[in-house]
Amino acid sequence: MPELPEVETVMRGLRRVLEGQRIRAASVARPDLRWPFPEGLALRLTGARVDGFRRRGKYMLMRLSGGDSVLIHLGMSGRMVARDAMDRPNAPVAHEHLALETEAGVRVGFVDPRRFGCVDLVPTAAEEAHRLLAGLGPEPLEPGFTPAVLGAALAGKRTPIKAALLDQRVVAGLGNIYVSEALFRAGISPRRLAASVTGARLQRLVPAIRAVLEESIAAGGSSLRDYVQADGGIGFFQERFKVYDRAGLPCERCPGVPPCPGIQRIVQAGRASFHCPRTQR
DNA sequence: AGAAGGCCCTGCGTGC
DNA sequence: TGCACGCAGGGCCTTC
Numbered sequence: 001m002p003e004l005p006e007v008e009t010v011m012r013g014l015r016r017v018l019e020g021q022r023i024r025a026a027s028v029a030r031p032d033l034r035w036p037f038p039e040g041l042a043l044r045l046t047g048a049r050v051d052g053f054r055r056r057g058k059y060m061l062m063r064l065s066g067g068d069s070v071l072i073h074l075g076m077s078g079r080m081v082a083r084d085a086m087d088r089p090n091a092p093v094a095h096e097h098l099a100l101e102t103e104a105g106v107r108v109g110f111v112d113p114r115r116f117g118c119v120d121l122v123p124t125a126a127e128e129a130h131r132l133l134a135g136l137g138p139e140p141l142e143p144g145f146t147p148a149v150l151g152a153a154l155a156g157k158r159t160p161i162k163a164a165l166l167d168q169r170v171v172a173g174l175g176n177i178y179v180s181e182a183l184f185r186a187g188i189s190p191r192r193l194a195a196s197v198t199g200a201r202l203q204r205l206v207p208a209i210r211a212v213l214e215e216s217i218a219a220g221g222s223s224l225r226d227y228v229q230a231d232g233g234i235g236f237f238q239e240r241f242k243v244y245d246r247a248g249l250p251c252e253r254c255p256g257v258p259p260c261p262g263i264q265r266i267v268q269a270g271r272a273s274f275h276c277p278r279t280q281r
Numbered sequence: 282a283g284a285a286g287g288c289c290c291t292g293c294g295t296g297c
Numbered sequence: 298t299g300c301a302c303g304c305a306g307g308g309c310c311t312t313c
Binding site for chain 1: 304305306307308309
C-alpha cells in the first residue's frame with residue numbers, strides 16, 4: 001500500500017480540496033471493500049462540512065461537522081481521485097467505490113481495484129478507541145518515538161527485525177518499502193533478530209526511519225504502479241530508493257570494485273526484502 | 282502468547 | 298500476439 005508518506009501526501013491533497021467544504025452529495029458504487037461500508041455512510045456524508053483531517057499510521061481520518069470521522073485505509077491499491085464534478089459527470093470510473101461531491105463542484109472518489117482498503121465511521125471524540133487504531137504503535141515522526149521506546153517494543157522479540165518493523169503495533173506506518181530502506185540506512189541486516197537490535201544499531205535505526213519517511217514526504221510520496229496522489233500527480237521518491245526493487249545493482253555504499261555482492265532480494269515471511277549483505281549487519 | 286502461513290482481489294510484467 | 302504464471306506497497310484470521 002501506500003505507506004505512511006503516501007498516506008500523508010494523499011491527506012494533504014484532500015485537505016486542499018475538501019477542508020472547509022460542504023458535501024453536497026455522496027454515493028457508494030458497491031456496498032463493501034474489505035468489509036461492508038458502515039450503515040448509512042452516504043447519508044452521514046451528505047450535507048456535512050469537512051472540518052479537517054488527521055493521519056494515524058496508514059489511516060486517514062476525515063472529520064465531519066456532525067461529530068463523525070470517516071476512517072479510511074487505502075489498502076494496497078487505493079487512491080483518491082479528485083476532478084471537476086462537471087467533467088463528464090456520468091462517465092464511469094473503474095473501481096471507484098465511493099464518491100463525494102462538494103458544493104464547490106469538486107468530486108472526490110475512492111478508487112481501489114484490489115479492494116483491500118476500508119472505510120468506516122467513528123465518533124470524532126473516540127477516534128483512538130476504534131478497533132483498527134487502538135493497537136497501533138507510536139507515530140515514527142513524533143517526538144515520542146525514541147530509541148528507548150523502540151528498544152522496549154523490540155525487546156524479547158525472536159523474529160527478524162524486518163518482520164518486527166512491519167508490525168504496526170511496534171511502530172505505525174511502515175510498510176515493506178520503507179522498512180527495507182530504513183534498515184539499509186541504519187546498516188542493519190533485515191535478518192537480524194529484533195531483540196538484538198540494541199546499542200548503536202538502535203540509535204541509528206530511529207533517525208534512519210525518520211529520515212526516509214521525511215524525505216519521501218518532502219518528495220510528495222513515492223509512486224509505484226497503482227498509486228496516484230489525490231490531485232492526480234505522482235510522487236517521485238521511488239527514484240531515490242536505495243535498495244527496494246534494486247536486486248543485483250551495486251549498493252551505493254560499497255566501493256565499486258569486485259567482489260561487490262550487490263543488493264540482494266530475499267523473502268521473509270512471504271515478503272520481499274532488499275539489502276546489501278556487506279554493509280548491513 | 283507470539284509467530285508463520287494462507288487468504289482476500291485485481292492488474293501488470295515476464296517468459297514461453 | 299496471446300496466454301499462463303508469478304508477483305505486488307497490507308493486514309486479518311487461523312494454525313501451530
